Amino acid sequence: MPETTAGGVIAISWLQLAMATGFVVFVGILSMRLALGIEKDLAIATVRTYIQLIVLGLVLRWVFGIDSPWIVLAILALMMAAAAQTIVKRAPDAPRGILGSSMLTMLLTGFTVTFAVTGLIVQVDPWYRAQYVIPIAGMVLGNSMNGVALALERTFADMDTHAEEILALVALGASPWEASGDIVRVAIRAGLIPTINSMAAAGLVFIPGMMTGQVLAGADPLHAAYYQIVVMLMVSAATALGSVMAVLLSFRRRFSADGVYLEKGYRT
Amino acid sequence: MLFLAEDLRFAPPGCGPVLDGVRLVLNPRELVDITGPSGSGKTTLLRALARLLPGVTGTLVFAGAPASEVVPGEWRRHIALLPQRATMRSGCVRHNLSLPWNLRVRGAETRPTDALLREALDGVGLAEIELDRDATKLSVGQAARISLLRVMLTAPDILLLDEPDANLDDASAEQVRAMIERFVDGGGSVVRVRHLRSDDLAARRYRLADGHLSEVL
CATH class of the missing domain: 1.10.287 (Helix Hairpins)
Structure with a gap:
């Protein structure tokens, strides 16, 4: 039995x-x-x-x-480092040296969004209660990591595809942002589509993971739904913020100091 | 002398030299041709002149001012490169022709009026192209003329043209030739990379081979 x-x-x-x-x-x-x-x-x-x-x-x-705040923070730091490392691995077309900006992105969006959920919305007491902080941080980081990696890979792959167009615009006097802004915008949008889709399909096609867990654990399904709404909205916000930030922090690396796009063959 | 390039050297990362001490002189209202076997670095040289080649070394002087004293955006306003393949952004012909005035570097200049754009199109045999037409659906010859027109409307002092009539039908090629001739008559200078066809526009000819540029007499 x-x-x-x-x-x-x-x-x-x-x-x-x-x-x-x-x-x-x-x-x-x-x-x-x-x-x-x-x-x-x-x-x-x-x-x-x-x-x-x-x-x-x-x-x-x-x-x-x-039950120590330091242990919780140390684990969060490890999770962020692992997420940043994964982003670098999943965006092979991105320039070298994006680990720093990925780390910063994960740190800012991960910390802000996780503690916005646990501190302001769920109001966990004490603030570092591992039972809440770590699973929520895991969801926030895991999802925004996917979005950020997708947006970065798309940005730099698309920039390579449009290298000629970028060159023509820079020749007309365009700054790196003016020459690649349209491409960057499309890439960021592409990074967000899976997140928005999963919000739109939530509850219709699948029961989201967190709600599944709470329902299995015997929670009231309606309360579990409230939790899931909070988490989904915050995860989407984290993915959006993270993608925008990571791409804006890194797209300039693919240009020389003189504002010239470094296409394949001109990269050192 | 309007423009001087001296001792230009460039080797792509991990490769042998493409430009190995190139010297080029351009006078006001002069058109010079650069010929040479394909792969000899003609496009690379044009990019170097427009300061669009990362990693190139050497001296560039325009109107007495060395490149080191001019910011790149300002340099490219005077010395404009037109890449070989015409680039049309999504949007209409008007949007594409006035694109340079959407850039911060020309923020202070007045953008060309519709009347001026219309007149410019009519003048290069594109009277049938409406300003509202989708620019991505133009033929190769039309797109080539519109991108040449776009860079000419920005009134650079020097135009760097990379095989401007390559892959064009005879009628389009003739229009492009006439546009270049008018640009030079209007006081402009041109460095033009040529592959095959020759015409009587060039005042002087250079040949690029093995990283060296030599004047053809």
């Missing part, structure tokens, strides 16, 4: 974990039979899921127990 914990969640045992893994093993066998070639990636991803989430669970358990 499965045991029930205080929060109303039915706890999962190792046996049930093993059953879920069995389904993945089945997919792996299917992949081998059909020569899909995904069994190796699937195995690695499954192992990573196990390790990463169990480590996360242990770390969170430890952090919740310690």
Whole structure:
């Protein structure tokens, strides 16, 4: 018989974990039979899921127990650094040296939006309560990281595609912003579309993750919905702010001091 | 002497030299042609003259003033490069022709009126092009003339033209030739990169090969 914990969640045992893994093993066998070639990636991803989430669970358990603002801030800093690193990796067309501006973007949007939610809206007491701050920061950072990476990659890929046009405009006297502003605007918009789409589809096509979690934990679905609204709005705001900031901080790097676009072959 | 380029040197990162000590002189109201095999760096040289080539070294002097004393935006107002492929932004022909006046560097100048744009279009054989026409749907020959017209309307002292009649039909090429001739008659100077066709516009000819520019007599 499965045991029930205080929060109303039915706890999962190792046996049930093993059953879920069995389904993945089945997919792996299917992949081998059909020569899909995904069994190796699937195995690695499954192992990573196990390790990463169990480590996360242990770390969170430890952090919740310690209840120290410094530990919470240190974990937030680590999350931001990891997000900035991921952005750099996912935007291979961006100029070198955007780690700094990605870091700054994640720091400002991540901190501001996370603490706006926990401090002003949810009014967590004390302000650093890990149970609230860390999951919300995770959602804010994870989503804005995706948007920022998309906007950056799009900006610099599009600038390369339009290098000739940029050159013609600079030759007419355009500043870097005048020559590439239209491209940058389109790229920022592209970075925001997934976020806006997911807001528009929320509750119709899928139950958002946070609400799912709260409902599973036995919360009143309407209260869970309020929470989810706050988080979705703030995540969208974070993504928008982050994309605008990251692109504006970095687009000038692709121009020389004289305002000339550095197309492929002229980059050192 | 209106313009002097001396000891221009440029090697793209990780490659051998494209410009290896180039010297070029341009006098007022003079058109010079630059020829040379494809890939010899003619376009690169034009970009260097407009200060649009990152990493180039050497001396550029315009009207007695060295490039180091002129901010790049101001330099490019006097010495205007027209890249080989015409660039039309989305929007109408009017928007494209008056684009330079949307830029901060010309914020103080009055933008050309519709009447002036109309007259300019009529003068280059584009009487059938309405100012409201979608500029992205122009033919290659029309777009080439409109982008040449656009840069000429900004009244630069020196025009740097990169194969202005390449890929054009004979009628368009002839119109482009006439436009360049009028520009020089009006007091302008031109450095023109040529590949094939030759005409009688050039006062002097240079040849670029192996990174060196030599005058053809």
